[in-house]
Amino acid sequence: MPAAVSNLGALDAAHHLHPFSDMKKLNAAGTRIIERGEGCYIYDNHGKKYLDGFAGLWCVNIGYGRREIADAVYKQMNELTYYNTFFGTTTPPTVLLAQKITAHAGPNINRVFFTGSGSEANDTWFRMARVYWAAMGKPSKKTVIARVNGYHGSTVAGASLGGMKWMHEQGDLPIAGIVHIGQPYWYGEGGDLSPADFGLKMARELEAKIDELGEDNVAAFVAEPIQGAAGVIVPPETYWPEIARICKARNILLVTDEVICGFGRTGSWFGHQHFGVEPDLAPIAKGLSSGYLPIGGVMVNDRVADVLVNEVGDFNHGFTYSGHPVCAAAALENLRIIEEEKLVERVRDDVGPYLAAGLKSLEDHPMVGQTQSVGLMAAVQLAEDKETRARFEDRERAGVEVRNHCLANGLVLRATADRMLYSPPLVITRGEIDQMIVITRKGLDHAWKVMKG
Numbered sequence: 001m002p003a004a005v006s007n008l009g010a011l012d013a014a015h016h017l018h019p020f021s022d023m024k025k026l027n028a029a030g031t032r033i034i035e036r037g038e039g040c041y042i043y044d045n046h047g048k049k050y051l052d053g054f055a056g057l058w059c060v061n062i063g064y065g066r067r068e069i070a071d072a073v074y075k076q077m078n079e080l081t082y083y084n085t086f087f088g089t090t091t092p093p094t095v096l097l098a099q100k101i102t103a104h105a106g107p108n109i110n111r112v113f114f115t116g117s118g119s120e121a122n123d124t125w126f127r128m129a130r131v132y133w134a135a136m137g138k139p140s141k142k143t144v145i146a147r148v149n150g151y152h153g154s155t156v157a158g159a160s161l162g163g164m165k166w167m168h169e170q171g172d173l174p175i176a177g178i179v180h181i182g183q184p185y186w187y188g189e190g191g192d193l194s195p196a197d198f199g200l201k202m203a204r205e206l207e208a209k210i211d212e213l214g215e216d217n218v219a220a221f222v223a224e225p226i227q228g229a230a231g232v233i234v235p236p237e238t239y240w241p242e243i244a245r246i247c248k249a250r251n252i253l254l255v256t257d258e259v260i261c262g263f264g265r266t267g268s269w270f271g272h273q274h275f276g277v278e279p280d281l282a283p284i285a286k287g288l289s290s291g292y293l294p295i296g297g298v299m300v301n302d303r304v305a306d307v308l309v310n311e312v313g314d315f316n317h318g319f320t321y322s323g324h325p326v327c328a329a330a331a332l333e334n335l336r337i338i339e340e341e342k343l344v345e346r347v348r349d350d351v352g353p354y355l356a357a358g359l360k361s362l363e364d365h366p367m368v369g370q371t372q373s374v375g376l377m378a379a380v381q382l383a384e385d386k387e388t389r390a391r392f393e394d395r396e397r398a399g400v401e402v403r404n405h406c407l408a409n410g411l412v413l414r415a416t417a418d419r420m421l422y423s424p425p426l427v428i429t430r431g432e433i434d435q436m437i438v439i440t441r442k443g444l445d446h447a448w449k450v451m452k453g
Contacts, residue, residue, distance in 0.1 A: 008033050008045065019154070037064025040425050040432055042412070052412045053436050055425045058228060058260045059286035062337050063427040069292045069333050076329035085114070085323040094323035097332050101288070101299065104269040106278060111305040114323035115296040118259035119153025121283030122222075125298045126157050127317050128281065129220045129253050132304050135311040141219045141252075142177050145209050149183045151229035152222065152257055152283075161222055164229075179213070181205040183227065184235035187370050187381050187389060199236030203243045210250050220253035220281070221246075225271025228260040231419035232379035234372045240275035253280040253304070259296070260377070263287030264338055264426050267348030267375035274374060280304050290334045295327040343426040347375045354430050355422070358437040365441065367398075367448045376426060380440065382418040384451070391418055392451055401447035402440075411439040 013027040033045040040063055042052050055061060062069075076093060083091055098112040113128070115121045126144065133141035146152070148163040159167045160174030163183070168174055182189070182205050190198040210218050221243070227233040247254040256279040261271030265287060268274040272282065280303055285296030300308070308315055321327070338344060352375040359371040359378055369383030369391075382399065384392045392398040399415030406413050414421040420440070424432070 039063045039065065040428050048410070050407070050410050050412050051424075051432060051435055051439075053406075053422050053424050054412050054414050055423050056291045057286070058265070058423045059291035061263055061265065061287040061343070061426045062290045062334055062341075063425040066290075066292075066337065068337060069290075069330050072329045072333035073293065073326055076326050080325050083325060084320065086318060090323065091325040091328070093325050093328035093332055097323075097328040097335075100332060100335050101284070101297070105282070105299050106270075106273065108278060108302050109282070109299050110302055111300045111309075112284075113298045113300060114328075115285075115298070116294050116319055116321045116324070116327075117153070117296045118257075118283055118285030119155040119158040119296075120319060121259065121285055121296040121298050122152040122158040122161055122257065123155050124317060125220075125222075125255055125281040125283055126161065128298065128300070128304065128308070128315070129255070131312055131315060132253070132307050133219050135307050138216065140216050143213055143218050144178050145206060145213075145218060145221045145252075146178060146180050147183050147223050147227075148180050149185070149227060149230035149233075150180075150223060150257075151227070152224075153259075179209065181209050183230065183233065184239045185227075185230075185233045186236055188391070195236040196238045199238035200242055202235075203239050203246065206243060207246045207250070210246070210252065215250050215252070218250070218252045220255050222255035222257060224257045224259075225261045225275055226266070226374060226377055228377075228421075228423075229416065231381075231416040232372060232377055232421050232423075234374055234379075235275075240277050244277040255279055255281045255283075258282045258299070259285045260287075260423075263335075264344040264347055265375055265377050265423065267344065267352045269344055288334070289327060289331040292334065293324075293327040293330040294321075295324065295331050338426070341427075347426050351426075351428055351430065351433065352376055355424075355433050355436075358433055359422070361437065362441060362444065365444050365448075367444050367451075373422070376422070376424055376428070378422040380420040380422075380444075382420070382447075394451075398447060398451055401450050402443040405446040406439050406443040409439045409442055411436060411443075413440070413443075 012031045034042050035045045036043050042050050101112050102110050130142050146161045150163045152158045152161040160178045163180040182202050184202040186195045186198045256272040258270050262284045266274045272279050280301045282299040289295050356373040362368050369386045370381040372379050384390050395418035398418045403413050403415040
């Protein structure tokens with residue numbers, strides 16, 4: 001093995017700045033180096049095997065090591081490695097991918113603007129919404145309403161749209177023209193209200209904020225169908241229908257951020273379909289290529305697309321890698337696999353309900369206050385007293401103790417404070433789900449002893 005390869009940890013500490021990391025602490029602890037993946041498993045450079053309960057970063061929907069993707073990428077690279085989509089040009093996989101995406105998006109979504117990531121996709125629709133309203137003769141409609149603890153990427157616009165204060169503290173965010181309303185997190189904030197009543201209450205914060213700002217000043221409302229990074233927070237059933245009603249009644253664009261929820265994770269092709277609403281704009285990424293190559297985009301409803309095409313003229317926005325032909329080829333093959341292996345249906349009818357039942361079985365544990373899941377997107381809410389919904393004073397530590405014990409036992413999970421998050425590949429088997437549940441229970445047992453000891 002070359003010296004450079006055998007010394008990757010030291011090289012990483014010396015040269016690589018990681019995202020969302022305290023580099024001083026990371027360098028002291030050492031970086032975990034992942035060398036290969038197969039199916040739902042990853043392997044580190046010491047040969048340790050981990051069941052990836054998080055699909056990379058919500059994205060490896062078809063699992064690791066699919067030769068079909070490598071073959072499609074190799075074929076495209078031999079034909080055309082790159083060309084741009086500026087100056088009246090395109091490439092065959094770019095066109096075919098746009099058609100394939102919209103075939104699953106609903107009858108009124110027929111166009112896609114391609115980006116390189118979900119963050120870029122959120123920047124894109126943000127500009128697109130303002131351009132749309134200006135073309136409609138309403139240039140004052142500029143403000144976007146988003147949610148506390150929403151996540152929409154880490155670019156300047158994306159981080160501003162997201163409602164995470166710890167991100168806003170760095171870089172003087174949010175930028176002007178973005179405001180936030182509350183989140184539909186019943187377990188943590190619902191008080192004595194029923195979930196149904198709380199869902200309506202939080203949806204109607206949108207209406208109150210529109211009244212405060214003035215309808216003629218509001219361009220759009222954006223939210224994830226299910227909050228991802230905030231902790232897989234599934235809104236009450238009353239929430240999304242009321243949000244859609246308000247957007248329609250008040251003439252503002254509805255934007256559903258499908259970066260995590262899209263391409264089968266919820267048991268529908270897109271999260272908005274699961275909740276029965278139709279967006280005007282919808283950023284996508286992650287599961288679009290199952291993480292095999294970076295690609296994102298914005299799905300555009302005909303309401304907006306017709307104005308962009310017929311009224312705007314030049315839309316002065318784009319990226320060098322918009323619709324990159326090799327990334328598009330990878331995404332096309334990924335979508336073919338999802339279709340042919342009926343993975344969306346599999347999540348809806350088989351492994352999604354099976355995961356829900358497995359997690360539900362953990363509710364007998366003294367540390368589990370609630371479990372939530374939609375498809376293969378799930379959370380375990382930790383609690384110190386499940387009867388009163390009282391949470392641990394040190395919520396971060398509670399989650400970290402569970403996560404780290406699970407990791408030591410070969411299961412990758414994510415902890416957002418006191419919520420344990422699950423987002424496994426869509427190809428996961430029932431046996432692998434059983435393994436996840438067994439290791440999670442061990443992690444809960446360990447953490448309970450630590451937190452109560």
